[in-house]
Amino acid sequence: MKLKILPLVVLLAAFSPLAISAQIVEPTPTPDPHVYDDAGMHYVAPPDSVLLSQQIQHPGLSDLSQDPAVIVAWGLGKSQDDAKIISIAMETYGGSLEGFESQFENQLRGADDTVLVKSRKPAQLQNGMPAYFVEVTQGSGFDTRKQFAYVWIDGARGVVLSVSAPLGAIDDVQAKQLLAGATAVRYPPDAP
Secondary structure, three states: OOOOOOEHHHHHHHOOHHHHHHHOOOOOOOOOOOEEEOOOEEEEOOOOOEEEEEOOOOOOHHHOOOOOEEEEEEEEOOOOOOOEEEEEEEEEOOOOHHHHHHHHHHHHHHHOOOOEEEEEEEEEOOOOOEEEEEEEEEOOHHHOEEEEEEEEEOOOEEEEEEEEEEOOOOOHHHHHHHHOOOEEOOOOOOOO
């Protein structure tokens, strides 16, 4: 049985600030719901985060498509004003890092015409995997959100580790702290 993976836009709509504040009080399952591991990456969510959604425990390439899909998402924050969503989205991708980062931006703009990519800077994950660190503003008025993301490729997948929050609830320093500790290797690890 193949599990349905939610598109990034659908998941962000489902986890609106109001929905997040209601879902954060739910208990999380065991084993440790803060840890995401697969054959190509590892990430530990902050200890005070709550697992909101996990579509697939260890997605293989056959579980992914050429459209980004949120694999796992955590919520942080006590109220609507400081609610944050950390998510890992993946898609199959075999091109260059620069090409994937551009595709990521275009997919965001295609889903919402209020998207403004404020900056994109070359970066590295904790273990040296090349990435981009991207800052995005989306929405207008009281619905404006900030998103910070590490965007990278692992030879077979494009991966986006991001945190999203209401405007003013997060800055780039806090985002880097929340996303710190992500590591990635070539997928699958035994490939030449």
